[in-house]
Amino acid sequence: MTPVHILAASENPLLPAWYDIVWSAICLLIVFLVVWKYVLPAFNKTLDERAERIQGGIEKAEKVQAEADEALAEYQKQLADGRAEAARLRAEAQEEGAQIIANMKTQAHAESERIVAQAQTQIEAERQSAMVQLRSEVGTLATDLASRIVGESLTDDQRSANVVDRFITDLESQSSAQPVKGA
Incomplete structure (x- = not known):
């Protein structure tokens, strides 16, 4: 027999020996139990803590978002107000x-009405003053003119006053009889 046949007849080269399988199974079982007992609870604990933190962060974010929405609504209400x-x-x-x-x-x-009324009053006062002054000047002129026409002196106050009054009355009647031009 050839060396390959000898090897093939005694053992399968692909299958390990039975003691290797037993010891490997024992080691695998020990590693499995250690992982099951110590590593997996710590790993689960870490995952649970992380999940709680994430859930707390989500809840906190939702709470903050709700507060922000309320603040925005309040701000918009205040802005509208x-x-x-x-x-x-x-x-x-x-x-x-x-x-x-x-x-x-x-x-x-x-x-303006007060100013106009005051101006009218002032104009009326000035007109009266001008009339008085005009009467005296006209009276003086009329007396002088009458003295020249009559040829005698009219220095007597009573006579002068009568002549002046009669002359002014005549002038007023003439001016009221004639229509006023430009009015």
Whole structure:
């Protein structure tokens, strides 16, 4: 027999010896028990802690997100309230401005009427003063003219006053009879 046949007849080269299989199984069983008893619980504990931290982080994130949503809603509400308040204040300011303008117009109108009335009073006083001055000057001129025409002196106050009054009355009747030009 050849050396290969001898080897083939005694053992299968692909199968290990039975004592190797037993010792390998014992070692595998010991490693399995150690892993089962010590490594797997520690590994599970680590995974559980990590899962709890992740779950806590998710819950915390959801809580923070809910608070942020509430804060955003509150901010938007306050912003809307602020805009409404600003619009109300603008409307009030416009209303107050219109009232102030109306008051100022009323005051300006009253002031202009007062100034016009004062000016009319002043004009009337100046007209009366001019009339008095004109009467005295016309009276003096009329007396001088009458003295020249009559040829006698009209220095007597009573006579002069009568002549002046009669002359002014004649002038007024003539001016009222004639229509005023440009009026």
